[in-house]
Amino acid sequence: MLLKLDFSGVSPIYRQIRDQVVLGIAGGWLRPGDRLPTVRALAEESGVNMMTVSKAYGLLRQEGYIRTDRRGGTVILSRAGERVPGRETVDGLRLRLGELKLAGLDREAILKLCGELLDGEAEP
Amino acid sequence: MIGRLITWASMLWLVPLMYVFLKNETKFKKNIVVGVTLPYEAREDAQVLAVLAGYRRRLKGVCLALTALGLGCALLPVSFGVTLTIWLIWIDLVVVLPLVPYVRCNRALKRLKAERGWRREGAGLTVADLTAASRPEKHLSFLAFCLPLLVALGPGAWELSRGETVLGLVQLVNPACVVLFWFLYRAAFRRKAEVVDGNEALTGTLTRVRSRAWRRCWLWGAWFMALFALALELTFYRPLPGLVALLVLTAAFTAAMVRLELRLRALQERLTADSGRGFYVDEDDRWLWGMFYCNPDDSRLMVGARVGMNVTMNLARPAGRAVIAVTAVLLAAMPLFGVRIIWEERSPVTLTLESAVLTAAHSGSEYVLALEELDTAQLLEEKPDIRRIAGTGLDTVQKGRYRSEEYGQLTVCLDPRTGPWLLLSDEGGRQYLFGATDPSQTLLVWASLS
Numbered sequence: 001m002l003l004k005l006d007f008s009g010v011s012p013i014y015r016q017i018r019d020q021v022v023l024g025i026a027g028g029w030l031r032p033g034d035r036l037p038t039v040r041a042l043a044e045e046s047g048v049n050m051m052t053v054s055k056a057y058g059l060l061r062q063e064g065y066i067r068t069d070r071r072g073g074t075v076i077l078s079r080a081g082e083r084v085p086g087r088e089t090v091d092g093l094r095l096r097l098g099e100l101k102l103a104g105l106d107r108e109a110i111l112k113l114c115g116e117l118l119d120g121e122a123e124p
Numbered sequence: 125m126i127g128r129l130i131t132w133a134s135m136l137w138l139v140p141l142m143y144v145f146l147k148n149e150t151k152f153k154k155n156i157v158v159g160v161t162l163p164y165e166a167r168e169d170a171q172v173l174a175v176l177a178g179y180r181r182r183l184k185g186v187c188l189a190l191t192a193l194g195l196g197c198a199l200l201p202v203s204f205g206v207t208l209t210i211w212l213i214w215i216d217l218v219v220v221l222p223l224v225p226y227v228r229c230n231r232a233l234k235r236l237k238a239e240r241g242w243r244r245e246g247a248g249l250t251v252a253d254l255t256a257a258s259r260p261e262k263h264l265s266f267l268a269f270c271l272p273l274l275v276a277l278g279p280g281a282w283e284l285s286r287g288e289t290v291l292g293l294v295q296l297v298n299p300a301c302v303v304l305f306w307f308l309y310r311a312a313f314r315r316k317a318e319v320v321d322g323n324e325a326l327t328g329t330l331t332r333v334r335s336r337a338w339r340r341c342w343l344w345g346a347w348f349m350a351l352f353a354l355a356l357e358l359t360f361y362r363p364l365p366g367l368v369a370l371l372v373l374t375a376a377f378t379a380a381m382v383r384l385e386l387r388l389r390a391l392q393e394r395l396t397a398d399s400g401r402g403f404y405v406d407e408d409d410r411w412l413w414g415m416f417y418c419n420p421d422d423s424r425l426m427v428g429a430r431v432g433m434n435v436t437m438n439l440a441r442p443a444g445r446a447v448i449a450v451t452a453v454l455l456a457a458m459p460l461f462g463v464r465i466i467w468e469e470r471s472p473v474t475l476t477l478e479s480a481v482l483t484a485a486h487s488g489s490e491y492v493l494a495l496e497e498l499d500t501a502q503l504l505e506e507k508p509d510i511r512r513i514a515g516t517g518l519d520t521v522q523k524g525r526y527r528s529e530e531y532g533q534l535t536v537c538l539d540p541r542t543g544p545w546l547l548l549s550d551e552g553g554r555q556y557l558f559g560a561t562d563p564s565q566t567l568l569v570w571a572s573l574s
Contacts (some may be wrong), residue, residue: 002322005250007421024254037257045316046252047422073258 001029005046013048017056025065025076032078036066128207132198135215139194141382142222143187149226150176153392153431154320154330155400158226159414160233161407163242164400171236179229186221190214204518205469209462216455223415230414237408247406250421253327256317264339269306272343275350276302279357290513290525291360298353302346309342312435316428320396321404329395337388337433341381348377363511385432392431412439416448469520472561473539475546477569482548484537484558486521491537491558497550501573503566504545510534510557520561531555546570 001024005016024030036042039057043050057074060066063086068074085093100110149158152167158179166172197210237243280295318330355373359366407430410419417427418439425443426435437444471487480495508528515524515536523537531547538545538559544566545559560566 001254001324002319003252003254005252006248007250008248021254030254035258037254041257041261042252042254043423045257046250047316047419047424047427048250049423 003046005048014052014056014059017042017048017053018059021056021060022065030076032076034076035072036074036076038073125201127204128202129198131204131207131211132194135211135218136191136194136198137378138215138218139187139191142218143183144382144386146183146222146226147180148386148389149431150180151389151393152396152400153389154318154396155404155406156414156430158233159230159408159411159430160237161247161404162233162237162400163404164398166237166240166242167400169240172233175229175232175236179225182225182228183222186225190218190221193217203466203469205462205466208465209459212459212462216458219455226415227413234408243406248409251319251405253317253319253324255324256319256327256331262335263310264343266306268343269302269309269346272346272350273299273302276346276353279353283357294514295353295356298349298356301349305342305345305349309339312426313338318428319405321399321402323399326395326399330392333388333391333395334428334433337384340384341433344377344380344384348373360513385434388433389431465518468516469518471521473521473523473537473559474562475558475560475565475569477572482558482569482573484556484560486523486537489523489537491523491535491556493548493550493556495573497552498548498573499551500549501570502547503570504547504557505543507538507540507543507545507559508547508557510536526557528557531557544570546573 003017003020005013007013009016011019021030021036030036036057037045039050039053042048042053046053057066057068061068065077066074067077097110100113105113151157152162155161155163157166157172157176162172194214197207197214200207200210202210276299277296280292280299283289283295284292313335317327318334319327320330351373352370355366355369357366358369408414410417410422411430412418415436416439417436420440422438422440425438425441427438428434429436437447439445439448468487473484473486476483476485477495482493482495482498484491508530510522510526510528512522513525513527513533515526516522517524520539520541521537522540524535526534526536528534532555534555534557536557538557539561540559542561542563543559544563545557546566546569548556548558550556558566558569560569
């Protein structure tokens with residue numbers, strides 16, 4: 001799976017790493033048990049600071065997407081059974097839906113867009 | 125005359141080498157041509173092909189002119205110092221001038237890219253392959269470098285064991301180089317995956333072939349240094365066969381390295397022959413003229429070159445700028461070494477005897493012998509056949525540590541053109557061979573000693 005980082009974007013790099021790993025898991029590109037690179041290896045691969053990668057991993061760990069241990073490294077966790085999204089996710093979704101409404105999309109158009117995004121989620 | 129021709133012959137091959145590598149840049153590798161990333165459709169574009177043809181033509185012209193200049197200069201009947209100065213200026217020109225058509229072509233292709241709208245959305249993104257980065261790193265163990273290290277250590281250890289300290293120390297440079305090569309193999313290697321597009325299998329293969337070429341480059345380098353030590357040892361005792369062995373070895377190693385690089389480039393070309401149709405990586409914004417990497421968002425000092433196996437510095441880092449600046453200054457200052465040699469050539473060797481101290485001097489070097497330490501002295505009408513161990517050996521001056529079949533090791537400071545020469549030995553058994561440019565100085569000292 002490719003990480004595409006935009007250094008001129010408004011979103012901080014650690015957030016971009018976190019978001020793309022989450023999208024990768026949702027899209028099936030990263031499966032439970034898959035190993036993520038070490039902090040050092042990903043920093044070397046992407047050219048970003050090790051602290052930035054560490055911060056992204058810390059966030060993913062805190063949110064329960066990954067687990068890190070000394071022997072196994074950093075692995076993707078299974079989230080099967082977690083049906084209820086967190087409050088932050090729901091708030092974020094509400095905000096995005098509001099933005100789409102203000103952009104002039106009606107309910108049908110928004111649902112159609114959501115369907116397309118879900119169908120095309122294999123392209124993180 | 126022969127020395128001058130050898131000097132030129134040792135570097136004339138640099139022009140065809142530059143030509144081959146720079147011409148090779150016109151082949152699409154990883155969607156990059158002459159340092160510009162273009163989509164697949166550009167490969168058959170008439171304007172792109174015309175720009176590339178113009179580049180090849182200009183490059184050929186520059187390289188032919190440089191070769192003609194080199195051949196012409198090789199025949200100039202001038203002293204070694206002047207030859208060396210011209211030769212070093214010519215090397216600077218060979219390094220810089222072929223890059224002029226390259227930069228012009230790079231800029232023309234970038235303009236064309238902008239005009240045609242070939243700059244895709246997403247260009248300028250930093251792309252990292254999670255899968256490749258999570259694979260464990262495989263390195264050659266130091267043990268692989270141990271055998272060449274042992275071979276390289278042999279001659280130096282042998283010379284030291286028989287009390288030849290200078291020769292031993294000269295020979296120890298070779299094992300030091302083997303250790304340096306191992307260090308560079310480990311430290312300078314960039315493990316970044318060779319991401320060209322979304323094809324993970326392609327990324328894996330490209331990364332693997334580059335890593336293999338890198339490994340071979342340093343391991344072969346270590347073996348080269350080991351064999352170099354043996355050939356160098358031969359030159360100490362059988363100069364001509366030793367020099368031939370050194371030349372053959374160096375030529376073979378250079379040919380092997382060129383072949384390794386060109387084979388890697390050919391593989392990169394073949395493997396990415398179908399890339400550039402959908403998503404592809406475009407980092408042109410970070411490469412000045414397609415050859416200097418400058419990315420303030422990249423924390424790395426060294427990054428892999430975009431094609432081939434080389435590494436380069438990130439100019440956005442102060443250390444990167446410093447390394448490039450020092451390299452540029454060294455290149456520009458190279459001819460000054462030739463000027464220094466001219467000065468050495470034109471300085472006379474003087475011999476004086478004052479306050480019971482004999483001094484042989486030449487352009488800042490002084491060899492002093494107190495008369496109270498002097499044991500024997502002879503005046504030689506014919507200069508013994510001497511071979512340099514360490515020091516200067518020019519048509520007008522020989523100074524430093526030398527060896528003679530007849531007298532063994534000698535400390536030498538003399539003008540080989542004018543005799544007679546003084547052969548002296550001190551109480552410690554050390555021997556000296558002195559001779560001034562002005563023979564009357566030598567004779568005056570000899571008269572005082574007598």
